Amino acid sequence: MADAHSLEQFALQWLQRQLAEMLGRRDSAGWAFPAELRLTELPEAVSPWQLFAEFRHRGLRVPPLFLSWYQFWLITGVSIVLLLASIWNGLPLQDLAVVLCGGLVVWGIRLVIARCLFGRVPIAKTVGELAQQLLWKNPKYFSRLSGIPLTHELIKKIVVQHLVEMTGCDEDEITEETQLAELL
Incomplete structure (x- = not known):
């Protein structure tokens, strides 16, 4: 059975391929856009604004962009x-x-x-963080695209991440026993 890590890896590889396509790169997408690459270091030809607009055009939910x-x-x-x-x-x-x-x-x-x-400044700082946030915002899309089923562990991570974003609580405060009324 596939684990959450393989779906996260698939999302990263998908994002790397999208970046390579947008920039017309012919070399290895994983080598050209490693997970540790800061989004501010992407070539000038693609800005986070353009990248996020392209993802929205494809029907993906994207993390927020903030003002510089x-x-x-x-x-x-x-x-x-x-x-x-x-x-x-x-x-x-x-x-x-x-x-x-x-x-x-x-x-x-x-x-x-x-x-x-x-807004031009993404909440994600690196290509890897952006891939993870895209996965958390669009789990069904990446699950269908990859053929990897969503696991209980990944669904739990996604729910916790959404609760953290909505309530401002720390991830450590949210467990399976935490009641929503306690967070609000």
């Missing part, structure tokens, strides 16, 4: 400049609290929209 620090501070700077401009234009002091609260809300909305449209 540069993008975050750019959006924050624009919000501060607009706030200062409204104060400079003679905003009465009694309206300052309303403008500050409104500015914070608009800043938050800008960050959310920017993250959805312009």
Whole structure:
């Protein structure tokens, strides 16, 4: 019977082949894109944004992308400049609290929209981590593609990972006896 490790290995090899295809590499995909390769070291021809868009196009669920620090501070700077401009234009002091609260809300909305449209930093740091996250988000896809059945051990890992993401708890806190009410 196949174990979880073989399905994780299959997901890594699949990701390596996809990267090789996208970049038109003819050498060994495993050699060109080892599991330890940092995503920031991928050739300029493929960005995480493009890679994730391609995976979404194929129907895969992908881990989230976040704003870079540069993008975050750019959006924050624009919000501060607009706030200062409204104060400079003679905003009465009694309206300052309303403008500050409104500015914070608009800043938050800008960050959310920017993250959805312009996020470029993946939560995974290496090719191996990305392959594992893709497997956790799409276990049936990789199980069907590889012909390797999902094992109890792998399903448990996937459920624990989703609970960690949803609740912010540590993996050590979640056992088979843990009740969902305790996590929330």
